[in-house]
Amino acid sequence: MRAIITEHRPDVAVLHLKGELDADSARELQTVLAELLKRPVPRIVVDLTALKFCDSVGLSAFITSKQVIADRGGWLSFAGPRPFMARLLETVGLGRYFAIFPEIDDAIAAGQL
Structure with a gap:
């Protein structure tokens, strides 16, 4: 993966992932997620x-x-x-485990309901 850009909006962190997420780059993502999980109430949108x-x-x-x-x-x-x-998300069943939205703002709005 070439970059993870974290954008902090009010009460929500948006992760913009670019490139490829694989065994070589997953450690970087895990580090970023670990930091976000320190928040009292983690609200995260992953921009794919x-x-x-x-x-x-x-x-x-x-x-x-x-x-x-x-x-x-x-x-x-x-x-x-x-x-x-x-x-991929549907094939491995993550569509039932995580909400998937067409746009970042849709994900943020749905999470605030």
């Missing part, structure tokens, strides 16, 4: 619009964070997946 590829190691970073997020009353949503990522 510029993510070209993701393997199982990359997906596991989100899955392992899910319990901590839920325990603290927070949420993690995905926004803007390309067709490859949308198919």
Whole structure:
């Protein structure tokens, strides 16, 4: 993965992922998520619009964070997946585990309900 840009909006962190998320780059994502999980109520939107590829190691970073997020009353949503990522998330069943939205603002609005 070439970059993770964290954008802090009121009460929500937006992670903009770019490039490929795989075994080589998942550690960087895990580090960023670990920092965000220190928040009292973690609310995270992961922008997938510029993510070209993701393997199982990359997906596991989100899955392992899910319990901590839920325990603290927070949420993690995905926004803007390309067709490859949308198919991947549905194929592995994460569409039932995480909310997936077409746009970042949609994910933020849904989380504030």
